[in-house]
Amino acid sequence: MKINNRRYTGSKYKLMPWIKELILEHCPEHCSLFDVFGGTGVVTSELLEITTSNTINDFLFSNEIIYKAFFGKEQYDENKIKSHLKRYNEVDKSTLDGNYVSENYGDKYFRYEDAKLIGYIREELKREYENTEINEREFCILLASLLYSFDRCANTVGHYEAYIKGKEIRSEFVFELIEPIISNNTINIYREDSNELAKKVVSDIAFIDPPYNSRQYSRFYHVMETITKWEKPELAGTAMKPPEENMSDYCRNLAPKVFAELIESLNVKYIVVTYNTTYDSKSSSSRNKITLEQIQKILEKKGKTLIFETDYHRFNAGKTDSVDHKELVFITRVGE
Template sequence: MKIKDLPKDSRPREKFLEKGPDALSKSELLAIVLGSGIQGKNVQELAKQIIQKSGKDFLDITVGDLRKIAGIGSAKALQIVAAISLVKRFYQEKESNSQTALPLFSKAENLSQLQNRRYIGNKYKLADWIFSILDKECSGNSFTDIFAGTGVVAARAATRFKNVIVNDFLHSNHAIYKAFFDKGEWDKKKTDSIIQEYNLINGKDLRDNYFSRNFGGKYFSRSSAKVIGFIRDDIEKKKNILTEKEYYVLISSLLYAIDKIANTVGHYDAYFKKTLVDDTFAMRSIFPIQVEDVEVYREDANVLARKIHTDIVYIDPPYNSRQYSRFYHVLETLVKWDQPKLYGTALKPTEENMSDYCRNTAKDKLAELVRDIDARFLVVSYNNTYASKSSSSLNKITHEEIHRILSEKGETKVFEKDYRHFNAGNTDFNNHKEFLFVTKTK
């Protein structure tokens, strides 16, 4: 497959520009350095072959080592070795100018941040716009992100509001919230040491396990899948010597690590059918957020709405028929670790946590939530995907219906912004906009 035939969000250069270097795997970053592939092999396949061959010795690779790889001549070998040498030179100079040398991966920017994951509906790049409107239109001390997804809106809210509630009914999102937001006790040196040990594991030395038997050679390389399964099993075995916070820090660090090498466009509804799958698994710690008062829930949003009082509720429901629990079933299985029987080409378990907001009942469920929640301000996010070629991408609720439902609670204003959304496939959708409905209740 040629690079131009990949979805735009899966092309290394476009992905780097859209999401930054943390969203790319090692082989994708190397592909950008290489620039082009060779006859019969695109640049991404070539980069993966180089990474696989060099393994953990990549930083010490030589021109001679690279020229042993079929199709690699002096020019491309020099590109790679020169880039490595340049980074080493700058790092050595930085070390020599510092009284206390820091390990290369100790700084916060080298840890996994909350937003560093591929997730449909991620609001990270819209957060500034959302809060610029909230700052003008809303007031109060408490904030609820009731369909929190990645949690980035709740994280921003935690810097502005005294009390914050973050909720999502996916097990994987709940684990991430517990790791990033929970104020429980944890020993960073302890979890860092465990992660360091995990990074020394070679998949070739391991037996097959539940994860590699099901997902190896498909969503992940066989070797990486064996490592992932081994680590997940080991975290569970260590549970009695870990605090709850430490447990979730390790689980979340694993989730962020596999996201970088997954052989997908960013979700697990399907995987690329190709011979070379990224085999560069590396785990690094997440970077928990320092917050004062964040309550973490894993409940149906409509059920939670009847239990809480909040000044501002941010409502960002699923927009279309794509069920998040199905899109991220691999992450759900990894977190729950119940090792269910899997079905179909995509290897999904039986259905669980299916949202009514992805069905024709979406309008009625939104009306119910709006009616039941005790809040001074209601803020609803939605986009304008009403003419997509893909039926599964079509929105379930019209803007007119949203406005009518909210207007029954109070005066409603509508704001809009041009925004190129995360595209999970090949759907081409022009004039995409994000809309924000803000209601001050009566």
């Protein structure tokens, strides 16, 4: 599986040819990239060929593991990885005991037998890593493979805000491997507050695709976060969510303020910001917390700003009306 082979709200994968073309045309100095809100990691992945140094950041634990799996530099034993693939797919699910995943997510997000296997694999990875039977890169590759594999069979509409009720869960879990990315680029991976990290990173380009609406990604992808961290918290509610953590101010009414602080802190030559026109969405959770006009005003204080737009049918897991939806890209030449 490649880095883009997952369901993720706001993924820019299909827009990357257009975005890359804009960067090549309007950002002549583009050796280093700071991917401030890394998300799926596809922006960094797609721009590796036009950069030499990359910094990628995201506050989700699951995304950090995924970045380390795809972009990490530590050597790993490919035969060892493949032996895990063979072993996990030969497990007889019916012989497994119940575990944290099956007890909480079985016959909800996954078929019960599949949930037992997912929990078994996660527990095995913890044990092997703690016993140094696998190194950190091997652990990240195998855990990322588990995340990508169960995302393919999850009984959801594409995120984990809730599971689909009233229907038989037909998709079956099959453990598959991700395909790590080979690159000579220097790649630095962070899981930090973006506004704090921005004060420390120096780069040619900052690419910014923050969450703009009230949908907190730590809640949208809580199943991935819980299985990644493997701290086994008590889960509550119909959706089986853990206690709140990693709540972003970009998903609150503070968004314009924290965005302005981020832009002011950046030490870069160009700022590339993506924005989608869902400000007037009928769904309050989809409605943007920061307007196009606010973004433009904030960026123009930093430098000359150009705006580009394209029609785009975004990923929409619900029934929110997205007629005349457009994706916009702002490119700011800092100091001009």
